[in-house]
Amino acid sequence: MESSGIWAQYKANAEQFICSCAQKSTQNFQKTPGGLLWFQPWGNNQYVSTATFAMSTYSQYLSSKQASLQCSSGIVNPSDLTSLVQAQVIQSIIIYFQVLPFKINELRKLCLNSHIDHQNSDYNIGVIVIFFYYIYKI
Numbered sequence: 370m371e372s373s374g375i376w377a378q379y380k381a382n383a384e385q386f387i388c389s390c391a392q393k394s395t396q397n398f399q400k401t402p403g404g405l406l407w408f409q410p411w412g413n414n415q416y417v418s419t420a421t422f423a424m425s426t427y428s429q430y431l432s433s434k435q436a437s438l439q440c441s442s443g444i445v446n447p448s449d450l451t452s453l454v455q456a457q458v459i460q461s462i463i464i465y466f467q468v469l470p471f472k473i474n475e476l477r478k479l480c481l482n483s484h485i486d487h488q489n490s491d492y493n494i495g496v497i498v499i500f501f502y503y504i505y506k507i
Contacts, residue, residue, distance in 0.1 A: 383423065383427070384427075384438055384440075386420075387423065387424055387438060387445065387450070388440035388441065388442075388445065390406060390420050390423075390424055390453065391424075391440065391445045391449060391450065392442075393440035393442045393443045393444075393445050394440055394441055394442060395441050395442065398420075401460070403460050403463070404456050404457075404460055405417060405457065405460035405461070406420055406457060408420075414461065414464075417457055417461060418461070420457070421454050421458065421461075424450045424454050424457075425450070425451075425454045427450060428447045428450035428451050428454065429447075431446070432447040
């Protein structure tokens with residue numbers, strides 16, 4: 370990747386984001402008591418899924434380069450990111466199955482309506498969780 374220009378800015382922003390997720394930044398993202406990244410009260414799952422995907426991808430990139438990420442508050446190794454990804458998947462699974470009975474009831478109601486909101490990403494979290502589950506074989 371170029372060391373200057375727009376791509377360097379994208380890389381720097383992505384690395385800052387990952388450092389914040391890994392709690393190695395001066396501006397870390399909050400976590401729930403269970404350890405799930407916390408971005409906002411509504412639709413947090415879509416942000417967690419996106420962050421988890423970014424961390425997973427960057428972990429694989431760092432592994433292929435045999436490199437680590439230097440953050441403002443420490444170093445993040447690929448294994449650190451993999452552990453964080455696994456923790457996010459586990460917490461997402463726990464939360465998903467805690468609300469599953471409610472979601473099944475809501476889906477039943479939606480099926481009775483003629484219009485279904487396909488933009489509601491909360492119904493897709495199960496697919497994302499299963500995807501990461503099989504990647505990391507937790």
